[in-house]
Each structure stands twice: as C-alpha cells, then as structure tokens.
Amino acid sequence: MSKNIVLCGVGGQGTILASKLISGAAMNKGIPVKSAETIGMAQRGGSVFSHLRLGDDVDCPMIASGSADIIIGFEPGETVRMLPYLKKGGQVIVSSRPVMPVTAALAGSNYNGSEMLDYIRNKVEKVIVIDTEKACKELGSAKIVNLLLLGAAVNSGALGLDDEDIRKVIRTKIPEKFHELNFKALEYAKNAAINILI
Amino acid sequence: MHQEFLMGNEAIAMGAIAAGVNLVAGYPGTPSTEVLETVAKHRPQDTYVEWSINEKTAMEVGAGAAYTGARVMVTMKQVGLNVATDPLMSLEYIGVKGGMVVLVADDPGPISSQTEQDTRHFSRFSKLPCFDPSTVQEAYEMVQDAFEYSEKYRTPVFLRSTTRVSHGYASINVKDEGEYKHNKPEGFIKDTKRWVIFPKLSYQSHINIEARNVELSKDFSSYPKNLLLNVEGSAFPKKGIATGGFNYTYVSEALKSVGDVRLLKVSTPHPFPEELAVRFLTGLDEVVCIEELDPVIERELIYIAGKYQLPVKVYGKLTLDVKNSGENTLDSVMGNLTKFLGVKPPENAALTEADMAEMPELPVRPPVLCAGCPHRASFYAVKQAMKGKKTLFAGDIGCYTMGNAMPLDMVDTCLCMGAGLGIAQGVDHIEPDTSCFAFVGDSTFFAAAIPGVINAVYNQADMTLIVLDNSTTAMTGHQPHPGTGQTMMGDVVNKVSIEKILKGIGLEFVETVNPLDYKKSVETVKAAAALPGVKAIIFKSPCIAIVKSDKCLSVDHEKCINCRKCIREIGCPALIIRDDKVVIDDSLCTGCGLCSQICPTGAIGGDCHE
Structure with missing residues (x-):
C-alpha cells in the first residue's frame, strides 16, 4: 500500500523541511520512501513542490495526476495549482495565508487567497484550512507553518503516520531548543483541525 | 550494506567515495552542485576536493590527477561541459591512468539552465562512454561501475544524470565503510609519447578509440543495467518500448496500469549496446521511444533497424509522437504509452474537466530577487543614474539574471557565463553613442569574466563593468570562491581581490560602493559613465541568505x-x-x-x- 503526498508552496516557505520530516518518520517505520522536489531558480519566490511517495511498490518519485492521497499546501493559490494531482476522496490541508506575488502587487491586484480557498472548499470534500497567521501569532513564532500543517496532516489520518512518529523524527532531526515549540505547533494543529471538522 | 535516505547527488558522491575517489573537482551548477558538496562533507582523509574557478580548470586538474593513477571525479552541469570541452576533447585522445568519471547533470525543462542540451550526444561526439542512471540506487552503483570501466579502457567516462535523478531522494542500500575501495596512486611517470598530444599520437589514438568503442558496445550488451525485459504472454506481442535514464521509472510506473510490454532500458547510450538492441527489435512491428532532451535512443534504433534490415517502425520525438522539448511527466508518458498501445488511461482524479475549467486564475510567480537582495539596490542605482540616456545593460548568469523582472527591467541581454563583457563591447563598437554596461557576479567574475575585461582594455572599448559582489556563489546555494577566502578542504586562504585584479589589468576607475547607500551609488555610476574607456564599480554587500538580518521596516x-x-x-x-x-x-x-x-x-x- 503506497501513499502519495504533494507538498506545495512558494520558495522559502519551508516545504522541504516538512517533506524531510515525513520521509524520516516513514523511514523510521521501515517504509521505503522516494521523493522529488524543486531546487534551483524557482526557490527564489517561485512556485515549489515536493512529491513524496511512501511504500514498497514505487518505481518513480514523481506522482501522476489524480493519484495524490493528500496535498499539504503552504499557500492557497499554490494548493489550487496542485489540485489536479489529488485523487478522488483525497485530503487537502491548506494554510489560509496568501503570499502575494510581485507581479500581483505591481498590477495593483488585491490577491488575498480567499477565491482560492473558496474553490478548494467547493471542489474537495476533505479540506482542513489552518489559519497559520493567527496560529503563528498565538504561538509567538513565524517559523512553524510547516509544523502546523504537518500536525493537521497527521491528524487527518491521510499520511498513514501518527503523532508519535512525527515527534520521534523531530527529536532526531531538529535542534533540541526548537522541540517544545514544534510540539506545541503539532498540538495546536490537532485542536484547530478538530474544531474545523466539527 | 545498510540503508540510507539520500538525494541522487549525495548517492553519486557516496558511490565515488566507496570507489576510493582520490580527487574531486568541479564548478557549481544546478542540478549538479550537491555531488561535490557531499564528497567534501564525507571525504576520507586522503581525498582532495576543490571548487575550481570554472569547469575547464576542474577538468584539467582532474586530468593531471588521473595521469598519476588517482581516481578522479569532475562535476558540472550540462552547460559547464561546454566550458570544459577543450581539455576534454583532447583528453579523449590522451586517455587516463586512474579512473576518471565526468559527472554531468542535464536539466530537461530546462528548470535552471540556458539550454536543453543532451550530454548523451556529447558522449557520442567525444567518443567517450556514457552511463545514464535511472534511479538513486542505480546512480550510487553506476558511479562505481564507471570507475571500473574507465580503468579497464583507460578513458574518461561520463556519468550523465538528469534533474529528477540528481534531486530525487530514495532510501537505498549503501556500502559500510569497511567495504570501501582504497586507491593508492602510482604517481606520474614521465612518458612524452603518452602524455604530450601531437598529430601522430592523435591519429594512432583515433584508430584505437574506434576499435575500443566497438568492443565497448559488445561489452555493454551484457552490462546488467542495460535491460531487455521480454514478456511472456504480453497482450501486445508485436510492440516494444525503449527508454533510458530517469524515464525508465515513468515507463515502469505507467506499465503497472496498462500491462506488460517488451522493454529495452538503455543505461549506456554510448557506445550503444547494439547486440542487445537487435534482440529487442527482432520480431517487433512497432517501438516507441520514451526519453528526454534529444531522440538519442530513437536514432540509434532507427540506425540499427536499417543496418540489420529489421521491419520495425520506430516512434518517438522524430515522429512527433513524444514531445520533443521540455520535461516529460508521468502523465505525458502515460499519454504516450496508452496511445501507442491503444488502451484507455486510468481515471481517478478529484477534479473533473468541468472543475478544471472553473479554476480561478492562478497567481503568476516568476522567480524574483529576494526581499532585501543587494542586487536590487545596485540595479536600481544604475537605472536611476542613467535615466534618459541611451544604454545597454548586458546581464550574466547568476541570481542577478532576475534583475530582468519588472519593474527593474535591467537585463537587456543574457547569454552564458561571462558573455556580458563581450556583448557590451560588441554593441559599443557598432553604437559608440550607447552607454554600455556589463553586470557580473563575483563568482562569475572569477569563472569567466577576466579575459573579457582584458579584451576591453586592450581593444579600447568604452564600457562600465558592474561587479555585483555578494561574497558568495548565491544562485547554486552559496559555495565559496576565490574571493571568499575559504576552500572546500576547510582551509582559510588569502582572498583574491577583484579590485586589485581590475587595477592590475589597467583600469583607472575602480570604485567599491555599498549599494544600500542609494545616493552614493547613483553618484558613483554617474561619475563612471561620464568617463571614457573601461571603468568598474564593485557593488559590495553580502547575500541576505547568508548574513541573516533581524531588521524589518x-x-x-x-x-x-x-x-x-x-x-x-x-x-x-x-x-x-x-x-x-x-x-x-x-x-x-x-x-x-x-x-x-x-x-x-x-x-x-x-x-x-x-
């Protein structure tokens, strides 16, 4: 049984670390992992993605459209861009905070992501929207968007990994001084996700 | 053996270390950079690693080491190979003593490059053998195979990777340290008949190379990573698929949903495993070739079908059945194969076609200079200083190519590493009333711009050189270079001064300015532009990704x-x-x-x- 995961966002948002944590957690459980991600010029504010595939029967690290079990979106517009990858009944986790492209600012556009979130809610059944801006303020750090989204993803069940799997990999891959903050973010996301599901 | 989760480039590096590599030299370039970085991080005590100032130098350093019997790897991206062509084409005739692997990472798309050139062609052109891995595990193993073949045939060999292999990650089996090879170079032994290239030697070598490649083609027909998968009871007994490199994984993934077909996987595109290919083609009516960049496998199969008079129709890029530019995807390959086999593709997407049509307009995100990037300030200062004047702003390769984006719009040309210097001079000689500027980064300056400056001085050009010095090789992930005073061996060395080089060449106007001082920057540009001859301004301010700021306005x-x-x-x-x-x-x-x-x-x- 394989799991296909898409992470997406804007260069510099921390998609790569989130991808590393999922890979690490799966590897700890003996699940083979293959992944591919954007490196290079697009990292400078362009659209970036990671494809992540967990399981034995995987040849190619890239995912076909209509086959992702879950999309973890760091930005509403980028999540919509990746939606064609989602399979029927797939899960979407998305941060509500938009990142305005310079092109939009120049054009005087008021891009705020709400149109994107509406589209996702409209077309996808299983959606969890995390207000990461609010969460970051409440938790006192702007650097935990990836953990918030990861927490919600774990809680959705779509990753096939549990909370302890992620905590274990955080303990080994992230400097100790950040552990408490990261665990707090996971906890926060869990509650936020529950609130939305109700 | 144990398992590790490695990036393709890390796997190549660890494979080279396991093969007992003694020296690694290269120049950074996406998607190849992490190979050398990983060797530097994990190198055994007796392994020497350097970022050379460019690929030509790296190739020459590598050649020298290989002459001593050292095992050598030289790393670069595909366009870097163009820079290294001069030494490599001659080295083909000279050959090596120690194993020499030339790692070149190609960039289908292209995602981070100027060209979509195909190193498999280059290996044919240079008559050198080429290995083309399809997975991270294969990349790890193939680099070790490549060293063996290199020594067996006394020739440099290519390991050609592509972005998705180089930057893909996988959990793979790697050797324990106890299983590593150790290679002790014999040393350079003087022999002018062997190491000094002369027409007579080249003629004799050419004869040997042609004979060797015939032998290699036979040898490669039984190389275990060249695969011929015959399928008993296939639903498509008269059809076959030929592929190689990363595209093999697309094909094998796609075949899971369409059924098994006879398949040829080419891991050594040159010399082509001809005997194996004949066995593949025999009995087939139709073959489709799935590959990226150029139709290399396709042309080989057409040639072989002609040579052996095999009645088989070959489809691919040349017949426009497979797209002939850009990256393939699992979806595009699925489309190629379902069309070729006449089957229906599986459908399971959350979005219907109607949903796709309703998709809101997505934000456009061209890559841009980071917030706070000092290059933005430099470009803006030049733009303001030259407002209303007839100008040419010749750009170059690096982060600062993104100075072309609106609203800065400050890159009129970009061709290849260091070309801005020459382009500015060419325009100046034809249009003397145009104020010509060439922008070049610090790493590019050392790699490729110095001859252009000397040329400008010697040939009396009127131009202003703008060196954008952020004290790193930013675009490829912050590698050190001669101006940083650090080496990949961890040594702190004297910094090579750009200012002193320029003054040494004979420039009289060389000013170093902090571009974040807007007023002074504009004044300096105005002063430089008003003078005749070759002038230079060094805009010096560190890359914001290295010197983290805690300020915010x-x-x-x-x-x-x-x-x-x-x-x-x-x-x-x-x-x-x-x-x-x-x-x-x-x-x-x-x-x-x-x-x-x-x-x-x-x-x-x-x-x-x-």
Whole structure:
C-alpha cells in the first residue's frame, strides 16, 4: 500500500523541511520512501513542490495526476495549482495565508487567497484550512507553518503516520531548543483541525 | 550494506567515495552542485576536493590527477561541459591512468539552465562512454561501475544524470565503510609519447578509440543495467518500448496500469549496446521511444533497424509522437504509452474537466530577487543614474539574471557565463553613442569574466563593468570562491581581490560602493559613465541568505500617500498591498532600507522585528 503526498508552496516557505520530516518518520517505520522536489531558480519566490511517495511498490518519485492521497499546501493559490494531482476522496490541508506575488502587487491586484480557498472548499470534500497567521501569532513564532500543517496532516489520518512518529523524527532531526515549540505547533494543529471538522 | 535516505547527488558522491575517489573537482551548477558538496562533507582523509574557478580548470586538474593513477571525479552541469570541452576533447585522445568519471547533470525543462542540451550526444561526439542512471540506487552503483570501466579502457567516462535523478531522494542500500575501495596512486611517470598530444599520437589514438568503442558496445550488451525485459504472454506481442535514464521509472510506473510490454532500458547510450538492441527489435512491428532532451535512443534504433534490415517502425520525438522539448511527466508518458498501445488511461482524479475549467486564475510567480537582495539596490542605482540616456545593460548568469523582472527591467541581454563583457563591447563598437554596461557576479567574475575585461582594455572599448559582489556563489546555494577566502578542504586562504585584479589589468576607475547607500551609488555610476574607456564599480554587500538580518521596516500610514512608488519602482516581494494600502510583509523584510530611501514622504522606517 503506497501513499502519495504533494507538498506545495512558494520558495522559502519551508516545504522541504516538512517533506524531510515525513520521509524520516516513514523511514523510521521501515517504509521505503522516494521523493522529488524543486531546487534551483524557482526557490527564489517561485512556485515549489515536493512529491513524496511512501511504500514498497514505487518505481518513480514523481506522482501522476489524480493519484495524490493528500496535498499539504503552504499557500492557497499554490494548493489550487496542485489540485489536479489529488485523487478522488483525497485530503487537502491548506494554510489560509496568501503570499502575494510581485507581479500581483505591481498590477495593483488585491490577491488575498480567499477565491482560492473558496474553490478548494467547493471542489474537495476533505479540506482542513489552518489559519497559520493567527496560529503563528498565538504561538509567538513565524517559523512553524510547516509544523502546523504537518500536525493537521497527521491528524487527518491521510499520511498513514501518527503523532508519535512525527515527534520521534523531530527529536532526531531538529535542534533540541526548537522541540517544545514544534510540539506545541503539532498540538495546536490537532485542536484547530478538530474544531474545523466539527 | 545498510540503508540510507539520500538525494541522487549525495548517492553519486557516496558511490565515488566507496570507489576510493582520490580527487574531486568541479564548478557549481544546478542540478549538479550537491555531488561535490557531499564528497567534501564525507571525504576520507586522503581525498582532495576543490571548487575550481570554472569547469575547464576542474577538468584539467582532474586530468593531471588521473595521469598519476588517482581516481578522479569532475562535476558540472550540462552547460559547464561546454566550458570544459577543450581539455576534454583532447583528453579523449590522451586517455587516463586512474579512473576518471565526468559527472554531468542535464536539466530537461530546462528548470535552471540556458539550454536543453543532451550530454548523451556529447558522449557520442567525444567518443567517450556514457552511463545514464535511472534511479538513486542505480546512480550510487553506476558511479562505481564507471570507475571500473574507465580503468579497464583507460578513458574518461561520463556519468550523465538528469534533474529528477540528481534531486530525487530514495532510501537505498549503501556500502559500510569497511567495504570501501582504497586507491593508492602510482604517481606520474614521465612518458612524452603518452602524455604530450601531437598529430601522430592523435591519429594512432583515433584508430584505437574506434576499435575500443566497438568492443565497448559488445561489452555493454551484457552490462546488467542495460535491460531487455521480454514478456511472456504480453497482450501486445508485436510492440516494444525503449527508454533510458530517469524515464525508465515513468515507463515502469505507467506499465503497472496498462500491462506488460517488451522493454529495452538503455543505461549506456554510448557506445550503444547494439547486440542487445537487435534482440529487442527482432520480431517487433512497432517501438516507441520514451526519453528526454534529444531522440538519442530513437536514432540509434532507427540506425540499427536499417543496418540489420529489421521491419520495425520506430516512434518517438522524430515522429512527433513524444514531445520533443521540455520535461516529460508521468502523465505525458502515460499519454504516450496508452496511445501507442491503444488502451484507455486510468481515471481517478478529484477534479473533473468541468472543475478544471472553473479554476480561478492562478497567481503568476516568476522567480524574483529576494526581499532585501543587494542586487536590487545596485540595479536600481544604475537605472536611476542613467535615466534618459541611451544604454545597454548586458546581464550574466547568476541570481542577478532576475534583475530582468519588472519593474527593474535591467537585463537587456543574457547569454552564458561571462558573455556580458563581450556583448557590451560588441554593441559599443557598432553604437559608440550607447552607454554600455556589463553586470557580473563575483563568482562569475572569477569563472569567466577576466579575459573579457582584458579584451576591453586592450581593444579600447568604452564600457562600465558592474561587479555585483555578494561574497558568495548565491544562485547554486552559496559555495565559496576565490574571493571568499575559504576552500572546500576547510582551509582559510588569502582572498583574491577583484579590485586589485581590475587595477592590475589597467583600469583607472575602480570604485567599491555599498549599494544600500542609494545616493552614493547613483553618484558613483554617474561619475563612471561620464568617463571614457573601461571603468568598474564593485557593488559590495553580502547575500541576505547568508548574513541573516533581524531588521524589518514598516509603513507609517499617517505619512504614506499611497503613491506606491516603492512597489512600482523596485518590486521587492516584501512590499505588498493589503486592504488597498502598502504594507511590509514582516516575514520577508530584511530592513535593507532601499524603499525608505526612495519614499517621497519618508513614510517607511522603523526597525521592527518579532
């Protein structure tokens, strides 16, 4: 049984670390992992993605459209861009905070992501929207968007990994001084996700 | 053996270490950079690693080491191979003593490159053997195979990777340290008949090379990573698929949903495993070739079908059945194969076609200079200083190519590493009334720009050189270079001074300015542009990704008149519009202060941070 995961966002948002944590957690459980991600010029504010595939029967690290079990979106517009990858009944986790492209600012556009979130809610059944801006303020750090989204993803069940799997990999891959903050973010996301599901 | 989760480039590096590599030299370039970095990080004590100043030098350093019997790897991206062509084409005739692997990473798409060139062609052109891995595990094993073949045939060999192999990750089996090979170089032994290239030697070598490649083609027909998968009871007994490199994984993934077909996987595109290919083609009516970049496998199969008079039709890029440019995807390959086999593709997407049609217009995100990037300030200063004048702004390769984006619009040309210098001179000689500028980064300056400066001085050009010195090789992930005073061996060495080089060449006007001082920058550009001859300004300010700032500015909305000059003129990603007002995104701003210096009402200031 394989799991296909898409992470997406804007260069510099921390998609790569989130991808590393999922890979690490799966590897700890003996699940083979293959992944591919954007490196290079697009990292400078362009659209970036990671494809992540967990399981034995995987040849190619890239995912076909209509086959992702879950999309973890760091930005509403980028999540919509990746939606064609989602399979029927797939899960979407998305941060509500938009990142305005310079092109939009120049054009005087008021891009705020709400149109994107509406589209996702409209077309996808299983959606969890995390207000990461609010969460970051409440938790006192702007650097935990990836953990918030990861927490919600774990809680959705779509990753096939549990909370302890992620905590274990955080303990080994992230400097100790950040552990408490990261665990707090996971906890926060869990509650936020529950609130939305109700 | 144990398991590790490695990036393809890391796997190549660890494979080279396991093969007992003694020296690794290269020049950074996406998607190849991490190979050398990983060797540097994990190198055994007796392994020497360097970032050379360019690929030509790396190739020559590698050649010298291989002459001693050392095992050598030289790393570069595909366009870097163009720079290294001169030594490599001659080295083909000279050959090597120690194993020499030339790692070249190709970039289908292209995602981060100027060209979509195919190193498999280059291996044919240079008559050198080429290995083309399809997975991270294969990359790890193939680099070790490549060293063996290199020594067996006394020739440099290519290991050609592509972005998705180089930058893909997988959990793979790797050797324990106890299983590593150790290679002790014999040393350079003088022999002018062997190491000095002369026409007579080249003629004799050419004869040997042609004979060797016939032998290699036979040898490769039984190389275990060249695969011929015959399928008993296939639903498509008269059809076959030929592929190689990363595309093999697309094909094998796609075949899971369409059924098994006879398949040829080519892991050594040159010399082509002809005997194996004949066995593949025999009995087939139709073959489709799935590959990226150029139709290399396709042309070989057409040639072989002709040579052996096999009645088989070959489809692919040449017949326009497979796209002939850009990257393949699992979807595009699925499309190629379902069409070829006449089957229906599986459908299981959450979005229907109607849903796709309703998709809102997506934000366009061309890559841009980071918020706070000093290059933005440098470009803006030149732009303001030269307003209203007839100008040429020749750009170059690096982060600063993104100075072309609106609203800066400060890159009129970009060709290849160091070309801006020559282009500025060429335009100047034909249009003397144009004020010609060449922009070059610090790493590119050392790699490729110095001859251009000397040429300009010698040939009396009128031009201004702008060196954008952020004290690193930023675009490829911050590698050290001669101006940084650090080496990949961890040594701290004397910094090579760009200013002294320029003065040594004979430039009289060489000014170093902090580009974040807007007023002084504009004045310096005006002064330089007014002088005849070759002038240089070094805009020196560190890359914001290295020297992290805890500063952040904000907009005082009492003073802001919402004229949006800041957004319209400098295009910093931290300047955004929220509720119809200009605000500064505190997660991006570095407090560089450029916007505050151009704000007409002094509304931007402060030093807020989290």
